[in-house]
Amino acid sequence: QVQLVESGGGLVQPGGSLRLSCATTGFNLDLWIIGWFRQAPGKGREGVSCLNSRTGTTNYLDSVKSRFTISRDSGKNTVHLQIDNLELEDTAKYFCARSWPTDNFCRLNSQSQYGAWGPGAQVTVSS
Numbered sequence: 001q002v003q004l005v006e007s008g009g010g011l012v013q014p015g016g017s018l019r020l021s022c023a024t025t026g027f028n029l030d031l032w033i034i035g036w037f038r039q040a041p042g043k044g045r046e047g048v049s050c051l052n053s054r055t056g057t058t059n060y061l062d063s064v065k066s067r068f069t070i071s072r073d074s075g076k077n078t079v080h081l082q083i084d085n086l087e088l089e090d091t092a093k094y095f096c097a098r099s100w101p102t103d104n105f106c107r108l109n110s111q112s113q114y115g116a117w118g119p120g121a122q123v124t125v126s127s
Contacts, residue, residue, distance in 0.1 A: 002026040002116045004034075004096050009121030012086050020081040020121055021073075022096030029053055029072075033099040033106040034079040035114050036070065038092035038123075045095070047108025051079060055104045064090075086125045093120040 008020040022034060035050035048061045049070040058070050069082040083090060097114035099106070107113075 002098075004098065004116050004118040006094060006096055006118045006121035009094065009123045011124045011126060013127055014086060014088060014125055016086050016125075017082070017084045018086060018123060020083070020094055020096075020123070022079045022081070022118060024077045024079070024098070027098070029077045029079075031101075033101050034070075035097050035099060035106065035108060036068075036079075036081045037095045037097065037108075037111065037114075038090075039095070039120075040089075040092040043092075045111065047111065048094075049081060050099075050106035050108055052101050052104065052106040054101055057105050059106050059108060061108060083123070086123075088125050090123060091125045093122050095120045 003025045005023045033052050037045050037047050039045040050059050051070045067084045071080050097117045099114045
């Protein structure tokens with residue numbers, strides 16, 4: 001059974017760091033794209049980062065690329081999202097999902113291509 005489950009969310013002060021994890025089961029992660037998305041209260045869901053496991057190619061939302069790092073845990077079916085220098089605007093529920101690659105890259109603007117969404121992990125940035 002295909003399953004993606006996020007963990008690592010919590011309450012963090014501005015300027016702090018957090019590492020989210022997306023644990024995957026039921027499929028070969030080596031063949032798929034994993035994307036991270038977030039949805040803040042009252043806003044639409046936006047893609048923040050993705051990783052094409054076949055090629056190692058990554059992609060980031062421009063506004064977060066200096067602070068977010070996506071990585072694959074070698075030997076484990078887990079993809080992490082490291083968030084540094086957290087800002088109030090990072091408060092959101094974070095989701096991971098998978099997408100089948102059609103080339104060597106991954107994209108964040110085609111959410112309809114992603115499926116098997118996890119239940120999400122809440123990140124709250126507050127002083």
